[in-house]
Structure formats: structure tokens, C-alpha cells
Amino acid sequence: MIANDPIEHLITLLSRLPGLGRRSARRAVLRMLMDPRDKMLPLADALRAAADAVRPCEVCGNLDAESPCHICADRHRDRRLVCVVEGVADLWALERAHAHRGTYHVLGGLLSALGGTGPEDLSITPLLRRIETDGIEEVILALPATVDGATTNHYLIDRLKPTGCVVTRLAQGVPIGGALDVLDDGTLAAAFKARRPL
Numbered sequence: 001m002i003a004n005d006p007i008e009h010l011i012t013l014l015s016r017l018p019g020l021g022r023r024s025a026r027r028a029v030l031r032m033l034m035d036p037r038d039k040m041l042p043l044a045d046a047l048r049a050a051a052d053a054v055r056p057c058e059v060c061g062n063l064d065a066e067s068p069c070h071i072c073a074d075r076h077r078d079r080r081l082v083c084v085v086e087g088v089a090d091l092w093a094l095e096r097a098h099a100h101r102g103t104y105h106v107l108g109g110l111l112s113a114l115g116g117t118g119p120e121d122l123s124i125t126p127l128l129r130r131i132e133t134d135g136i137e138e139v140i141l142a143l144p145a146t147v148d149g150a151t152t153n154h155y156l157i158d159r160l161k162p163t164g165c166v167v168t169r170l171a172q173g174v175p176i177g178g179a180l181d182v183l184d185d186g187t188l189a190a191a192f193k194a195r196r197p198l
Contacts, residue, residue, distance in 0.1 A: 061106030110148040141169040
């Protein structure tokens with residue numbers, strides 16, 4: 001390909017997106033170039049509009065064109081419950097599953113000694129302020145089952161104890177449709193610890 005080739009430049013930019021390698025990006029670019037008026041130009045307009053309009057919610061950290069976001073502004077949400085997530089992708093996943101009818105709080109990452117992420121790098125102080133001022137009764141920790149997730153859980157539990165609110169976390173264990181012989185040891189151990197009577 002020629003240097004400064006707009007097709008190659010577009011393929012390179014698209015291939016940087018998660019889940020798209022060069023081959024997938026090349027197919028997407030080809031499809032758009034075959035019908036630029038219906039596929040490429042509307043996409044370019046939508047990308048520019050989203051870049052100009054979307055910003056983090058001042059309350060929870062979700063991404064939306066409004067602040068407060070549509071979740072924080074929804075009067076039908078149970079404002080006594082706040083679900084703490086690592087990032088916006090986790091919030092969107094819980095919303096897709098219709099699993100939570102309260103509000104959210106996006107930390108913006110996890111504590112990580114190796115990654116150099118400390119408490120001051122996360123949105124912990126705004127969470128504590130919300131608990132103090134918004135009448136939150138339960139904080140649900142929905143962080144990943146990783147070393148950094150566990151470290152962040154422990155840190156948050158220590159910080160949240162003095163507030164008097166109930167702190168819970170998502171159950172962990174055998175997924176629906178999961179076969180025991182393909183699960184890792186940690187998942188099986190968590191499933192046994194989280195067992196409950198029927």
C-alpha cells in the first residue's frame with residue numbers, strides 16, 4: 001500500500017478497536033467503501049456527534065449525552081441501592097441483563113500495585129460522598145473475580161464500614177449451563193463457599 005493511502009489509514013484505525021484485527025477491519029472498510037453514502041457517511045456523522053456529545057455522568061461516571069445520565073435521572077430507580085463497577089462496560093452488561101434496578105457508581109479501574117493504581121486514582125471519594133448525602137442503604141460490589149478485584153473489594157469494605165450502609169457483593173460460582181469439569185479451581189471453590197439451602 002502507498003503511504004498516506006486513506007484506505008490503509010482507515011484499516012489501521014479500525015484495527016485498533018477491541019475485537020477487530022486487521023482482517024476484520026479490512027472487511028469492514030471494504031463493505032463501507034462499496035456503499036459510502038449509506039454506510040460510511042452516516043457512521044462518520046454518528047462518530048462525530050458522539051465525540052461531541054457524550055461525556056461522563058457527574059453523578060455515577062456512566063457515559064451519556066446527558067449529565068446526570070438517563071439512569072441517574074430515572075425516578076423509578078431504587079436510590080437506596082448503588083452497584084459499584086470497575087468500568088462503564090460492566091454497567092452496560094448489568095443493564096442488558098436487567099439485573100439491577102438501583103443506581104451505579106463507576107470506579108474507573110481497580111487498585112493495582114503492579115499497574116500503579118492507588119485509591120486516589122479511582123472514584124472512591126465521590127462514592128463516599130454519595131453514601132453520606134443520598135441516603136444509600138446498600139452498596140453492591142460488582143467487581144471482577146481477579147486479584148485486583150479482590151484487593152479493591154477489601155479496600156472498599158474497610159472504607160465503607162464506618163458509613164453504616166450494608167455492603168454486599170455479587171455471588172460467584174458455577175455459571176448457568178456450566179459443566180463442572182471445565183471450570184477452574186477458583187470458581188469451583190467459590191461455588192462451594194457460596195452454597196445456600198434449597
